[in-house]
Amino acid sequence: MQSTVDSQLATEMGRAAAPAADVIHYMTIRRNGDVVAFEPVKISIAVSKAFLAVAGGSHAASASLRDKVARLTETAVGALMRRKPDGGAIHIEEIQDQVELALMRAGEHDVARAYVLYREAHAKARAAEAAEPAAEAVPALTVVHADGRHAPLDVAALRAEVAAACAGLPEADVEALLADTLKNLYDGVAAEEVSRSAVLAARARIEQDPAYDYVTARLLLGALRAEVLCEPVSQAGMAAAYPHALVRSIRGNIDAGLLNPELASFDFARLGAALKPSRDLKFGYLGLQTLADRYFLHVAGVRSELPQVFFMRVAMGLALNETDREARAIEFYELLSSFDFMSSTPTLFNAGTRHSQLSSCYLTTLADSLEGIFDGIKDNALLSKFAGGLGNDWTPVRALGSHIRGTNGVSQGVIPFLKVVNDTAVAVNQGGKRKGAVCAYLETWHADIEEFLELRKNTGDERRRAHDMNSANWIPDLFMKRVIAGEEWSLFSPAETGDLHELTGAAFEARYAHYEALGRAGKLAVYRTLPATTLWRKMLTMLFETGHPWLTFKDPCNLRSPQQHLGVVHSSNLCTEITLNTSADEIAVCNLGSVNLAAHLTDSGELDDAHLARTVSTAMRMLDNVIDLNYYPVDKARNANLRHRPVGLGIMAFQDCLHRLRIPYASDAAVAFADRAMERVAYHAYWASTMLAEERGRYPSYEGSLWSRGILPQDSIALLAEARGGLLEMDRSETLNWQPLRERIARHGMRNSNCLAIAPTATISNIVGVSASIEPTYQNLFVKSNLSGEFTVINEHLVRDLKAAGLWDEVMVADLKYFDGSLGRIDRVPGELKALYVTAFEIDAKWLVEAASRRQKWIDQAQSLNLYVAGASGKLLDELYKLAWLKGLKTTYYLRTLAATSAEKSTGRGGELNAVPTAPEPEARFCSIDNPDCEACQ
Known part of the structure; x- marks a missing residue:
């Protein structure tokens, strides 16, 4: 630190600011190996010194400091404890790395720079001391094994x-x-700590090269094998x-009461012979x-x-x-x-178990009575208990000021x-494995709509706020027409x-006009009007400020629904991709599950149609079995x-496909790929369903559906266009010959009323190691935080291209950190690569809407x-x-906007700091990338 800094002052300040923490189970390894x-x-003292080096001693008494x-x-x-919760x-x-990272996250770049300089100065001093002759050799380390046995560390085996x-x-x-692994060991270290040290050492190097992502996974795999098999x-x-x-796993988990005893009847020799250990190497660390x-x-x-036992157990449960x-x-x-397809999280959690709740989403309609409301809340609790994500339709419940006939109250x-x-939702989480998650839907004509928009505000009466649940507007086309x-x-x-x-x-429009006439005549107890644009502006304002309610569109969901002969789609689900009928008698x-498009x-840049057909056929069978x-x-x-x-x-890995095809997300080529890729998935999915029907x-409810009338999803666009009166801009082109499929459906019908929905895939795409769903690249280098810890995420495709251009070095890593994973301000990166690896917030969102419109053409x-x-x-x-409405989208999900902590950095050069930036800290209007709500379906 600078000599002018009063060390004693920093010590006093640090001791006063040090928070209380339960650290009794933690130790520090000093550089000389002492524990x-x-x-x-x-x-606290070190951070105080860094601040005083920048701000000066006169600020030491500042309470804010x-x-x-x-x-x-x-x-x-907290970060250190999360890394080692036990x-x-x-x-x-590692402690000093976390201090740097904390300073960077807080936007204290000048202070972080002072702290880095302090570390560098001390590192040079230690290097000078190390150059002198060593007084004596460092003694060999002793390892303590689980059975209490002490033995010397076998460095050769570790190597x-x-x-x-x-x-x-x-x-x-x-x-x-x-x-790096040996640096973190000490005399008397536990055997499992040796393996953990190797994993942590490899994990720290992921930012240097994506290869270390696989190295870390393999080291973790070794530790898992030792735990499960009781030997390395x-x-x-x-x-x-x-x-x-x-055999051991299936029988042991049956004996423990975790798995269905029926699994014991399988031919284990035949299944065991089919296991492929080499597929363990497909995993990345996350x-x-x-x-x-x-x-x-x-x-x-x-x-x-x-891993392979897990996948086989899930497969057995589905068979x-x-x-x-x-x-x-x-x-x-x-x-x-093979990672060609991955089932959703509830299916992976529960396949083959005694309570095999394998479904992802449940949609309910609440009745307008006290009994109906609390029956619905009870249903929520029961469905959430077994890992279901919930969408509740609240529109039938009477508005504020309505008459209560039973009590003559209001x-x-x-x-x-x-x-x-x-x-x-807070009290009854999803099986103890992740947070409970629910979304409430309300139609735009409901008199409580304005207060509904404010559910997530941080001001106002807390008794009328709901900070832990999601909400969504269910918007009829008539409202959008009046806004326009x-x-x-x-x-x-x-x-x-x-x-x-x-x-x-x-x-709807005719009946709505009828009720407006009654309201103007004073024949309705609850009735008021306002400019449609006023309500629309408030919807957008609340969406921006609080992230809710989301905007979803009632008429496209219904007029294009194959099941419109049996009722109405009253809402979507937790993640806005499911559009199924609900009623007082039916919970949808x-x-x-999702296909890995990549x-x-x-290698020639085309989708392998035969491979895709096989995958989709088997995947549809698996999904049908779930029912x-x-x-x-x-x-x-x-x-x-x-x-x-x-x-x-x-689908998932859409962005990975674009990278491999060398197509920027914001381009006509990307929109065309979205169109033809979804057309092929749709064709094979509908073909698989009619094969299952045969x-x-x-x-059972097939007769009268759009399928039975020969109307396929792309044909239903005409129904929406007719109702809109021209306010629809959807491409209707086709590249495949759909006639054979039409003839087959006419002969055999369909096994499934609905076949396609694109879910967020937040977690299963992590498992597979590909980009989530249809998402653009968030950042090319950042830290993802989820329930399993913190993980460095780096864009392998970008690193490969930068290596080929001779641009991948420590300076590039530092620049990516400094510029939040964006290439835009890194001068030496060619424009072609900047366009190809543009990040989500650098893309005009209209491209996202256009690509989604092309997909929506094919999706039921x-x-x-x-x-x-x-x-x-x-x-x-x-x-x-x-x-989004004009392009025929049925729903939208989160609006993600940059938080204030992502403000442009105006001082310094990239590369000063050795800390990977995390995703921007969530503000009220920002949904973090791995928010559990977002992954609730997948």
């Missing part, structure tokens, strides 16, 4: 383990990685070990750690599954009702373990009940106008699912479409969401 107590106060030091210390300590020893260098993890990855430096087993040894591990922490079964706190169980289980296993409206729903025309909009109570909720298109259910892209195998917490869900048999096959029979349900906007204005949002 001492972990003391957060030393972090002391508070800032306390917060930063708490952030650094305690352990932490190297001093061999590291070398095996680096095999086939020439970019990985074995000796450097070994040195090499990759070569897994060919013999895996079949035994399958994917494997996520599986290990959140998906593998545990017995008495010890993991009892390994229970098949005639040749083993053949189908192997077929399903092949699809999952209703408080919808809002107080939503507070109960919010607290229920600048006309008035009327609000009613459903107690007097309830049939509006059951009407769509022209019928959807079962999800796995079906050939019959599923555990239904409530009967209304069972009845609806068996009657209509909807599934939601989606084998297993049509779904909807898409979870996030819109990214930097520097949003009212005019921009107005144009963007009107465009």
Whole structure:
């Protein structure tokens, strides 16, 4: 630090600011190998010195500065504890890295620079001391094994383990990685800590080269094998070990009461022979750690599954009702373990278990009575308990000021009940594995709509706020027409106008006009008007300020629904991609899974149509099986699912495909690829469903559906265009010959009322190691935080191109950190690469809408479409969401806007700081990339 800094003053300031922390289980490894107590106060002192070096001693008494030091210390300590939740020893260098990262995240770049200079100065001093002759050799380290046995650290064995993890990855430096691992060890270290140290050492190098992502995963894999198999087993040894591990895992988990005893009837020899240990090497670190922490079964706190056993267990659970169980289980296993397709999280969690709740989404309609409302809340709790994401339709519930006939009182409206729903979602999480998640929908004519828009505000009466749940507007086309025309909009109570909720298109418009006439005549107890543009502006303002309610469109969801002969789509689901009918008697259910598009892209840049057809056919069979195998917490869900048999096959890795094709996301070529890729997925999905219908029979409510009338999803655009009166701009071109499919459906019908829906895939894309869903690249280098910890995410495609151009070096890494993963301001990067690797907030969101419109042409349900906007204005949002409606989108999802902490950096050069930036800290209007709500479906 600068000599002018009063060290004593910094010490006093640091001790005063040091937060209390439960650190009794943590130790610090000093650079000389000594292990001492972990003391957060030393972090506070170091941070205080850094601030005083910049601000001067006159600011030491500032209460705000002391508070800032306390917060930063708490952030650094919290990050260290998350990395080692069970305690352990932490190297001093890792502690200092977290201090740097905390300063960077807080935007304290000048202070961080002072801290870096301080570290560099001390590092030089240590290097000078190291150049002098050593007094004596460092003694050998002793390792303590789980059985209490003490033994010398086998450095040769550790080197061999590291070398095996680096095999086939020439970019990985074995000796450097070994040195980093040894640096974190100390005398008396626990055996499992040795493996963990190797993992942490490799993880720290991921930012240098994506190869270390796979090295880290392989080192983690070794630790998992030792835990599950009770002994270390090499990759070569897994060919013999895996079949035994399958038998042991299935039988052991049955005995522990975790798995369905029916799984014991499978031919284990046949299944074991089909396991492919080499597929363990497909994992990146984030994917494997996520599986290990959140998906593998545990017995008495010890993991009892390994990756290939896990995939086979899921496959067995989905093949229970098949005639040749083993053949189908192997077929399903092949699809999952190859990463060609991945089932949704509830299916992965629960396949083959005693309570196999495999479905992702549940949609309910609440009745307008006290009994109906609390029955619906009870249903929410039961569905959430078994890992279901919820979409609630609240439009039927009477508005504030409506008459209560039973008591002659006046209703408080919808809002107080939503507070109960919010607290229920918090209290009853998803099986103890992730947060409960629910979204409330309200139609735009409901008289409580303005208060509904304010549910997530941080001001106002807390009894009328719901901060933990999601909300969405259910918008009829008539409202959008009046916004565009600048006309008035009327609000009613459903107690007097309830049939509006059951009407769509022209019928809705006629009835709405009738009720407006009654309201003007004073014949409605609850009625008021306001300019449609006023309400629209408030919708957009609240969406920007709080992130809610989302904007979803009632008429496209209904007029293009294959099931419109049996009722109305009253809402979407938690993630806005499911559009199924609901009623007082039926809770809609959807079962999800996603095709990895990148796995079906050939080297020549074309989709392998035969490969895609095989994948989609098997995936549709798996999804159809879910319907019959599923555990239904409530009967209304069972009845609806068996009657209509909807599934939601989606896609992921769209951005990966564009990178491989060298197509910028913001381009006509990307829009064209979105169109033809979705057309092929749709064609094969509908073909697979009609094949299943021939084998297993049509779904019971088939007659009268659009399918039975020869109207395919792309044909239904005409129905929407007719109702819109020209306010629709959707491309209607085709590239495939659909006539054979039309003829086949006419002969055999369909097995599933609905087949396609694009879900967010936040977690399963992590497992597979590809870009989520249809998302653009968020940042090319950042830290992702989720329930499994913090993970460096780096764009492999970009690194490959920068290496080819001779531009990948430490300076480039530092620049990417400094510029939040963006290439835009890095001068030496060619314009071609900047365009190809543009990040989400640098893309005009209109390109996202256009690509989504092309996909929506083929999809019988909807898409979870996030819109990214930097520097949003009212005019921009107005144009963007009107465009989404004009382009025929059924729904939109989160509006993501940059938080204030992502402000442009105006001082310094990239490369000064050795800290990877995290995603921007969430503001009220910003949804973090791995928000559990966003991944609730997948």
